[in-house]
Amino acid sequence: MRRLLAWGADPDHVTKHYWDEHDRSFKVSVLAMAAGMGDLAKVRTLVEAGANVHSQARRGVRLTATQAAAARGSAHVVRYLLELGAKPDEAPAYFRGRTALQFAAAGGYIGIITLLMEHGANPNEPRCPLEGRTAFEAAAENGRIDTLYFLTENGVDLASDGGEQHKNAKWLAEQKGHGGAVDTVEALYVQACQKQAASRMGILEAEASFRAFPDGDLWEI
Structure with missing residues (x-):
């Protein structure tokens, strides 16, 4: 690889490499390919040759390097x-794309999820438009029970979207x-609904107390 780069090969070259479950190929950059193999040495070589770690998933190119590494489980x-400086929550491809955190959730890689969140990734990032998955849905689809618990303990609220994630994840x-x-x-959905109901009850009780003692007499009791 070093020799090819020395001869002028493009470190951001895009090639067909991966195949999905329907045996359809899709494009990735050579950097994403190396990241998807978990080969840090090749990733370093490409970056040192000028490969762009900020390249986005786009039409025909389904993975960024960070997304590929997260899918592989290469922390x-x-x-x-x-x-x-790669973005922790780079937008996924339009069709069957995933953010890095969504890929990590599918694989049950809690360490990578934690790392991404420490750098600002959002565990509630919406799914891509076509055949996407939220992080919670991806974890459920792949039977990652520990990850389901971890996500709900770290910001995923199943009661805030009218039960959509719950229904999708369960299905x-x-x-x-x-x-x-x-x-x-x-x-986890029942638990989230109970927590939401308790929170609303607390707000209603506080509002009722305020109406009963509008001048602050409550604090003198």
Whole structure:
């Protein structure tokens, strides 16, 4: 690789490499390819030759380098790219795209999820327009029970979207035969709804107290 780069090869070259579950190829940059293999040495070589760690997923190019590394579970590559300034929540491709955190959730890589969130990634990032998954849905689809708990403990609120994530995640887990994930999704949703109801009750009680003592007499009791 070093010799090719020395001869003028483009470190941002895009090539067809990956195949999805329907045997359809899609394009990635050579940097994303190296990141997706977890090969930090090749990633460093490409970056030192001028490869752009900020390149975005776009039409025909489904993965950024950070997304590819997260999908692979290569925490050392993800950390290296983030330290160079790569965005932790770069937008996913339009079709079947995932953010880096959504890929990590699908793989159950809690360490990478934590690393991305420490750099500002949003665990509630919406799914891509076509056949996307939120982080919670991706974890459920792949039976990652520990990840489901981790996400709800770190900012994912299942009660804030009218139950959409709950329904999607439960259906995806059922389709893949992950009974434990189905039960976990349901339990976490019930827990989120109870928490929301308790919060609303507290607000209503506070409002009622304020109306009863509008001049602050409550504090004199």
